[in-house]
Amino acid sequence: MTPIPLSINDRYGLARALVGLTWDDVPVSPLVRLILSHLDPNLPDDMRFLRKALGPDALRDILTVDPNAQPPENPANLDHLNTVPALSPQARLSPQQLEQATHVGYWLDDYLDWAGSAANETPLNFHVGAGLYLAAIAVGRRLYIQTPWRQQVFPNLYIMIVAVSTYYRKSAGLSLAHEVARLSIPHMIMPQPGSPENFMSMLGGVLPPNFSAIPQHDRSRLEKGNRYAAQRGLLRDELSGLFKSMGKDYMAGLKELIMTLYDCPAYLDSNTNHKGLVVIRDAALSIMGAATPAELAYSLSNADWYNGNLARFGLLTPETNYTERQANSSTQPPTALAKRLQKLHECLPDPPKPDALGEDTQSISWSLTADIWPHVHAYEQSLRVLTAPDASLDDRLRAIYGRMHVQAIKIAILLAALDWADSPNDTKRPVVSQAHWFRAQLITEEWRASAHRLLAELGENAEMRLEKRILGLLKSSGGSASVRDLYRALRSPRKPVIEALKALERDGRVLKVDLPPNPGRRSEAYRLASHMTVEAETRHVTPT
Numbered sequence: 001m002t003p004i005p006l007s008i009n010d011r012y013g014l015a016r017a018l019v020g021l022t023w024d025d026v027p028v029s030p031l032v033r034l035i036l037s038h039l040d041p042n043l044p045d046d047m048r049f050l051r052k053a054l055g056p057d058a059l060r061d062i063l064t065v066d067p068n069a070q071p072p073e074n075p076a077n078l079d080h081l082n083t084v085p086a087l088s089p090q091a092r093l094s095p096q097q098l099e100q101a102t103h104v105g106y107w108l109d110d111y112l113d114w115a116g117s118a119a120n121e122t123p124l125n126f127h128v129g130a131g132l133y134l135a136a137i138a139v140g141r142r143l144y145i146q147t148p149w150r151q152q153v154f155p156n157l158y159i160m161i162v163a164v165s166t167y168y169r170k171s172a173g174l175s176l177a178h179e180v181a182r183l184s185i186p187h188m189i190m191p192q193p194g195s196p197e198n199f200m201s202m203l204g205g206v207l208p209p210n211f212s213a214i215p216q217h218d219r220s221r222l223e224k225g226n227r228y229a230a231q232r233g234l235l236r237d238e239l240s241g242l243f244k245s246m247g248k249d250y251m252a253g254l255k256e257l258i259m260t261l262y263d264c265p266a267y268l269d270s271n272t273n274h275k276g277l278v279v280i281r282d283a284a285l286s287i288m289g290a291a292t293p294a295e296l297a298y299s300l301s302n303a304d305w306y307n308g309n310l311a312r313f314g315l316l317t318p319e320t321n322y323t324e325r326q327a328n329s330s331t332q333p334p335t336a337l338a339k340r341l342q343k344l345h346e347c348l349p350d351p352p353k354p355d356a357l358g359e360d361t362q363s364i365s366w367s368l369t370a371d372i373w374p375h376v377h378a379y380e381q382s383l384r385v386l387t388a389p390d391a392s393l394d395d396r397l398r399a400i401y402g403r404m405h406v407q408a409i410k411i412a413i414l415l416a417a418l419d420w421a422d423s424p425n426d427t428k429r430p431v432v433s434q435a436h437w438f439r440a441q442l443i444t445e446e447w448r449a450s451a452h453r454l455l456a457e458l459g460e461n462a463e464m465r466l467e468k469r470i471l472g473l474l475k476s477s478g479g480s481a482s483v484r485d486l487y488r489a490l491r492s493p494r495k496p497v498i499e500a501l502k503a504l505e506r507d508g509r510v511l512k513v514d515l516p517p518n519p520g521r522r523s524e525a526y527r528l529a530s531h532m533t534v535e536a537e538t539r540h541v542t543p544t
Contacts, residue, residue: 006320006321007029007320012065012071013032014062015063018067023036026071027083031442033086038094053102090378100438104435105415105439107340107419110337115177120328123319123322125316125450126316129161130159133177133233135418136414137185137232140231140348141156141231141264141282142231143348144367145432148373153410154413156264157411157414158288158313159316160290160291161288161289161317177235181233181235183342189225190225190233196257200280203229203285204229204278205227207223230281230283231283232285234286234289235288236289238291238295240292240295258285258309259312282351296458297458306395308399310399314450315400315454317454320449341421347420349366366429370432375437375438375441396455397455411443416431470497473490475528480525480526482525486526512526
């Protein structure tokens with residue numbers, strides 16, 4: 001099972017709980033609050049579960065936290081964006097349900113073990129998304145759940161991983177997913193679309209004009225993929241470019257097409273200028289790509305938050321307890337993982353071949369049994385309450401919250417399908433168990449927190465980012481630094497650094513102090529306000 005991601009406040013709250021101190025006022029994440037509300041650290045069974053859920057690295061981090069220290073500081077300007085509102089008690093998972101969630105989705109666990117060490121600098125959140133994306137394109141449109149509200153939910157996914165360039169190795173994570181797909185189901189990866197018209201043609205199974213001129217192995221792959229024409233996956237490194245292009249005249253209609261395809265229409269047609277009538281049947285498109293916050297902020301409009309465009313994507317940011325892992329020195333291909341994914345793909349019913357007249361026959365999709373609806377209803381209702389008109393939730397997140405229960409159903413289907421393919425196939429079809437839902441809800445809850453982190457990141461302007469960097473430099477330099485040292489370390493002009501320091505001083509976060517004058521120049525410095533307070537208190541202690 002993926003270790004639970006922990007924020008600074010989570011670690012502080014857990015550290016206090018482990019030594020018997022109160023933690024109720026600490027703004028821990030909903031999942032950690034749920035765990036602390038139900039577990040007793042004095043009971044051996046509860047501690048064993050906690051160690052398993054957190055993982056050894058996180059537990060070591062918690063034990064280094066001083067539970068008697070002051071609570072961690074959060075950037076005040078972003079608190080309202082980065083605070084994830086808690087679920088209702090009815091929707092929260094119990095310790096028993098959390099335990100059940102650890103016993104499903106073994107292929108995903110094995111993928112995380114391999115990818116997490118092969119791309120050890122890529123956040124685990126990104127590997128989770130990549131593993132589920134691979135499962136989604138392996139399944140296509142051949143499994144679904146009929147919900148009580150008369151909706152057919154197919155397990156296709158749109159996933160966007162977002163992090164700053166270089167440091168988090170986004171491309172490395174995508175390359176690993178592409179490697180597994182090439183080894184197992186290469187025909188399920190679509191060529192990159194050049195225009196909405198070409199995209200429609202590929203989704204409709206129209207072969208490229210130069211089909212006869214390309215190598216035989218590529219022709220075979222395209223022909224096999226055409227049977228799954230609209231059920232394949234796009235894998236794109238720079239996904240923000242796709243959003244940026246949606247505003248161009250020559251890409252008109254692409255945004256609406258992608259939004260429509262997410263809901264898996266059985267039939268869609270378009271009369272194009274050059275291709276004539278193109279018919280798309282049995283759609284279940286999956287998309288995975290990467291972006292940086294800066295690129296995304298430039299490419300997105302406010303409408304993308306409100307019209308449901310972003311709501312269709314799992315918006316994945318680095319986990320709050322991100323750490324690099326031990327690198328894997330092995331260069332062997334992931335053959336076993338690929339074979340298991342290929343088995344899932346091949347165990348499901350094949351799409352029909354055209355008959356003698358060239359007409360497509362009826363495709364087959366399996367309807368799955370799922371005993372999960374009380375839990376789905378509780379989760380959906382809890383999220384719905386959080387989107388009420390008088391709720392404090394940022395308006396940009398309302399559409400995302402409204403689709404999260406469906407996203408969790410999709411993930412539950414994929415987990416059930418992966419487990420079914422790994423089993424001796426005692427059942428004719430996958431069965432979505434409650435344990436599959438519990439793990440799916442855990443994953444979706446991390447994606448909910450991730451959407452908040454992304455919004456907070458995009459909400460930062462240049463001035464706020466400069467303030468955060470100044471505070472970080474002051475902390476790393478022992479609490480104080482001269483103005484000259486700060487703007488030189490930041491490689492910034494002096495004026496914006498001075499303005500940021502004055503703003504921080506007005507907020508009470510830094511204090512201006514005098515340094516001993518250097519010959520020939522005046523020395524100015526700033527000190528963190530918390531350090532100033534501690535030193536002042538220390539100086540006024542009367543010796544005993």
